[in-house]
Amino acid sequence: MACVKSFISHLFVVQAWQDAGLGLSTASNEACKLFDAVLTQYATWANDEGLGGIEGCLSKLKAADPNFTMGHVIANGLELIGTGSSVRLNKELDSAMRTMMTLSKSQPLSEREKLHVSAPMGKGTGAACDLWEQILQSHPTDLLALKFSQDTYFYLGYHIQMRDSVARVFPFWTPDVPLSSYVKGYYSFGLMETNLFDRAEKLALEALAIDQTDAWSVHTIAHINEMKAEVKKGLAFMKETEANWKNSDILACHNYWHWALYFIEKGEYEAALTIYDNHIAPQCLSSGSMLDIVDNCSMLYRLRLEGIKLGDRWDNVLKITKKHTKDHILLFNDVHILMSSLGAKDHKTTNELLTTLQELAKAPCEDHELSLAPSLGLPLCQAFMEFEKGNCDKAVDLLYPIRYQLIQLGGSNAQRDVFNQLLIHAALNCKSKAKQNLAKCLLRERDVMRPNSPMTERLMRKAAAVHSMA
Incomplete structure (x- = not known):
């Protein structure tokens, strides 16, 4: 595995993969390099x-050796995990998966390659992760197995597993192994998501000392500063490092999202909207990636909770999200798409999302996400709807009992914080004095986790005002 800045002539050929203990079943050096x-x-x-x-590169890879099984594995895996696609919706992907399986049975593959072929059939579930972990037990430097498992654990909300998966192989990623500094970044993120902030920051800074363009390690530190409400430090870090990560097109939009969160935390809404308008909204329009879509919806909804007028921004987002209304691949995505239809006051799209999700959830199936719809996905969506209707007591009744289970929907602690904010705002606006008091309890809890948070202080002042009027 070569450094991303290297020319294609420096990428691993057949022999290099074998020397690394990760042999690939193809005679094509070009296919191996691609x-x-x-x-x-x-x-x-x-x-x-x-x-x-x-x-x-995927297109050239297929042309270099159409029968290269691991080429099919990485292409299908990226379609399933990297883009959030589904064989339920994508007939081409379903066909590609079948082709991969047929090829694998016609060739003498290694045991490692056979496990790689089988894993995508788990369609991004714990079963797939078990197979990648099996690979990593005997091939700890198999980066594809590590990265696929990391992303899947993230989508499943398995943060401890995400951390420990890297911990088990980390000693083998010595400085002479290509991309080892990026594995430091993966490990730091898992440590951060399990609240081991000091260790996470140390590793992320080590990774950045090796490669300052490592946007993922920047992202980890952005999370740490956000979770600790260290706003001044966070803003300074993003500004100082922007030139290093702004060209990392897959993650740049998300890093700008983190930057804007600091401004929302401070109550500097125009600064947050400037970042949104200059970086987050344009990227979503050009990429259409689900990560960028989620960032757009989440950013606007947080500002909506703060009472900020957003003009036609919701309408612009809805133009992108509307085509995904009936996808229902990830419940985490569904609730963000719902934010956009609620924000744009498109009742037809809102109802379409909810009714199609309800129908899919009724049918018996092995789909992990849909199995969570009745207990988590639908109540969460309904809570958003009730809040938008002004039925805050009902929103709290729906959201409060499931708050600790929402990690199962995936995403990061920072991303899911929008659900915590919704619960607090709903409780603050309840007619019930008991629920108004719940809001104060939730804010005391938040104050312990994020000391000196300007947002918490603002909300506490609001809670005090509500109490004085009661």
């Missing part, structure tokens, strides 16, 4: 124009 190029860009969260970008 496999490396795709993996490297995926691992570093950046399309490299010099390599042709991920999509360009």
Whole structure:
């Protein structure tokens, strides 16, 4: 695996993969180099124009050796995990998965490759992770297995597993192994999501000392400063490092989202909207990626909770989200898409999202996400709807009992904080004195976790005002 900045002539060929203990079943050096190029860009969260970008490399990879099974594995895995696609919706992907399976049975593959073929059939569930972990037990430097498992654990809300998966292989990622500094970044993120902030920051800074363009390690530190409400430190860090990560096209929008969160925390809403208008909204329009869509919806909804007028921004987002209304691949995505239809006051789209999700949730199936719809996804969506209607007591009744289970919907602690904010705002606006008091309890809890948070202080003042009027 070569550094993302290297030319394609420096990427691993057949013999190099064998020497690394990760042999690939193809005789094509070109296919091996292109496999490396795709993996490297995926691992570093950046399309490299010099390599042709991920999509360009995948196209060339297929042409270099159409029967290269691991080429099919990485292409299908990225479609399933990287883009949030589904064989339920995508007939081409379903066909590609079948082709991969047929090829794998016609060739003498290694046991590691056979496990790689089987894992995508788990469709991004714990079963798939079990197979990637099996690979990592005997091949700890298999970056594809590590990265696929990391992303899947994240989507499942398995933060401890995400952390420990890297911990088990971390000693093998010595400085001489290509991309080892990025694995430091993966580990730091898992440590951060399990609230081991000091250790996480140390590793992320070590990774950045090796490669300052590591947008993922920047992202980890952005999370740490946000979770600790260290706003001044967070703003300074993002400004100082912007030139290093702004060209990491897959993650830049998300890093700008984190930057804007600090301004919302401070109550500097115009500054947050400037970042939104200059970086977050345009990226969503050009990429259409679900990560960028989620960032857009989440950013606007947080501002909506703060009472900020957003003009036609919701309408612009809805133009992108509307086509995903009936996808129902991830409940986490569904609730963000719902934010956009509620924000744009598009009742037809809102009802369509809810009714199609309800129908899918009724049918018996093995789909992990849909199995969570009755107990988590639908009550959460309904809570948003009730809040928008002004039925705050009902919103609290729906959201409060499931608050600790929402981690199962995936996403990061920072991303899911919008649900905490909704609960607090709903409780503050309840007619019931008991629920108004709950709001104060939730704010005391938040104050312990994020000391000196300007947002918490603002909300506490509001809670005190509500109490004095009661």
